[in-house]
Amino acid sequence: MEQILANGLYLGAQYALIALGLTLIFSLMNVLNFAHGQMYVFGGFVTYTVVAQLGLPFIVGLIASAVVLAVMGALIEKFLFRPVIARSKRDESTMLLAAGIAFFLDAVILLLFGEKQRGVPKVVNGVFNWDMRLIMPYDRILIAVLAIALIVGFILFMQYSRTGRAMRALAQDRVAAQLMGVDVDRYSMIGFALGAMLAGLVGGLLVTITGINLGMGGPTSIKAFLMIMIGGAGVISGAIAGGFILGMMESIGLTLLAAYGDVTYLVIFVTLMIFLAIRPQGLMGKPWG
Amino acid sequence: MQRRDFLAGTALSLALALTTTTAAWAENAKLKIGFVGVTSGPAAAWGISNQRSMEARAAWLNELGGVQIGDTTYDIEIVPFDDQKDPKRAIAGMEKMAQDGIHYVVGPNVDDGAAAVRPVAEQNGIMYFPYAFPKELYTAPASNAILGMVANYQSGPAIYKYLMENNGIKKVAFVAGNESDPLSQRDSGAAAARELGLEVVSDSVTYQMDTTDFTPVLLPVIQTAPDLLVLSGVSPANAPQLIRSARELGYTGLISTETAQDAAVLAEGAGELANGFISVGGASTPELASDTMKEFVQRYTDMFGEYNDESNTKVYALEYIVETLKANPAAIDNVEEFKKTMDTFEAPNPFMVGDAKLTYVGTSSFGQKRQVSVPLVVNEYKDGKFETLFVAQVD
Incomplete structure (x- = not known):
């Protein structure tokens, strides 16, 4: 049981961090960013390049991922989403744009980094072993702690900084925020950059453990959507809850249902369908959006 | 004079055109x-x-x-x-x-x-x-x-037999991704292992191809204490993570697969934890x-x-x-x-x-x-590169 809980917490921390960026972008701009997974992959490859190819320390790789993805997110918002949102009131337009960006990023990743699985050496060696009841490599513990620290930092930033408050106002009521003097364009761009940066940071963190490859983008986006549907789309606390719930469900399912084959995600999807039929707005979302 | 120049120019152009056309004809x-x-x-x-x-x-x-x-x-x-x-x-x-x-x-x-x-x-x-x-x-x-x-039902038995004779393995466990290739390779691999007299201690554990943490996947398999862990049909992307998770869970037995792998990917993803990993190599040494x-x-x-x-x-x-x-x-x-x-x-x-x-x-x-x-080439990974374990011929 200790092992199941530890695995669930570890998975939950990384999932929550992935979901945070997606839900931030959704809450600010009402955009479902289908390219979120590809941004995660791009971040992983940036860290890989800095650490494995250039031989620089892991922390430099992480910072590089954060900066590159933040710049990429800002540019995508300014030159792609902003004009489309200004000209089209239809939600499908931004969805199609996001899907197009996902395909585009896949192609760019293939060109820049190739098709192979990539990884960087372990940041910390050794395995924590508590009497065979709980086994957890130290690098996973470190990544989980870093992920939780980043989540806490993000919450504090959104809660207490001027930029965070402006973004929360924007998320609550875009028109009212604009009337109160919030520069909507500026904070939308910052929000998108922050969301992309979070995706890049998770990619950078996980490249030390799971490695990274071209095909991880799509499934990552799907999992991120699952998490924000569980927690409630556009709600920060919902994304965190969704991440930890999905991580825990996966850990419990993989251990208890192992004897029945790969039915864990089948059970998760069925549970989610029933849950959404009862509470379509998710755990913490509001029925009116 | 002008007329002569014109004629010469025309003749030269015609000659050039003919040469180009002939060259075009000569293309394969x-x-x-x-x-x-x-x-x-x-x-x-x-x-x-x-x-x-x-x-x-x-x-x-x-x-x-x-x-x-x-x-x-x-x-x-x-x-x-x-x-x-x-x-x-x-x-x-x-x-x-x-x-x-x-x-x-x-x-x-x-x-x-x-x-x-x-x-x-x-x-x-x-x-x-x-x-x-x-x-x-x-x-x-x-x-x-x-x-x-070479198919896995041709290479698998060759690998198991080699490991039985040289490493004395008796118990084998199979893990496969939840896709048609890995699942069919697991089934034929398990059947071949049983036919050779090996005890199959686990062959029901599978994983999603996009799994990011294999610790919970492998935990029940490692608990069966196999001598050989077979990663059926494992893709080059998943192999290093599975090897790493198995080793980090304390597994010290042999690990093998019947698919081809990439030494650089193993080195980056699993490092020295991949030492001893057995896979089917490219058909050359x-x-x-x-x-x-x-x-x-x-x-x-x-x-x-x-x-x-x-x-x-x-x-x-x-x-x-x-x-x-x-x-x-x-x-x-x-x-x-x-x-x-x-x-x-x-x-x-x-x-x-x-x-x-x-x-x-x-x-x-x-x-x-x-x-x-x-040629069927079976490799063992060691310190960043493959070493030939044995070579065999099919049919």
């Missing part, structure tokens, strides 16, 4: 060979090594003046199609090949894609070289598919490689920057197509002629030292010759 005809396989996503390494092997070999043959088939000299043109590991896309790819008038296609890389394209290939007179293992693709009444490598194979590796590296060990196997399909067409030029647009030639076909193997031959095999597995003959 094109022989289009298709590739339908996965070149994107987690299994991209499998298809890309195929496509690049074909492109590197075709460029080399074209540079040498093309290949002479009958009275015609052809330049080879590779027509690639990324099926994204999706059977629907594989069908679309094979239909595209048929529309382009292509009769010889390498791929697809996986079971469901290879099964899906069968009707299209048979209806349109296409011979195809899948890297997929279902026997029904190669046994009668099927006749258009030729297995491009330093001892087996001829000068042609060495030059191929160099040319591939020059063209694409990084070699893939799998290309030691993937280089063969195009060679088999070209050499069989040379043996029977009537097969250039008639696959029935190709099939007739296969039974007796034999040509020197340019990629191996000695007097090795290119021949079609598979009679004992499929009841007909529907497999290319390549």
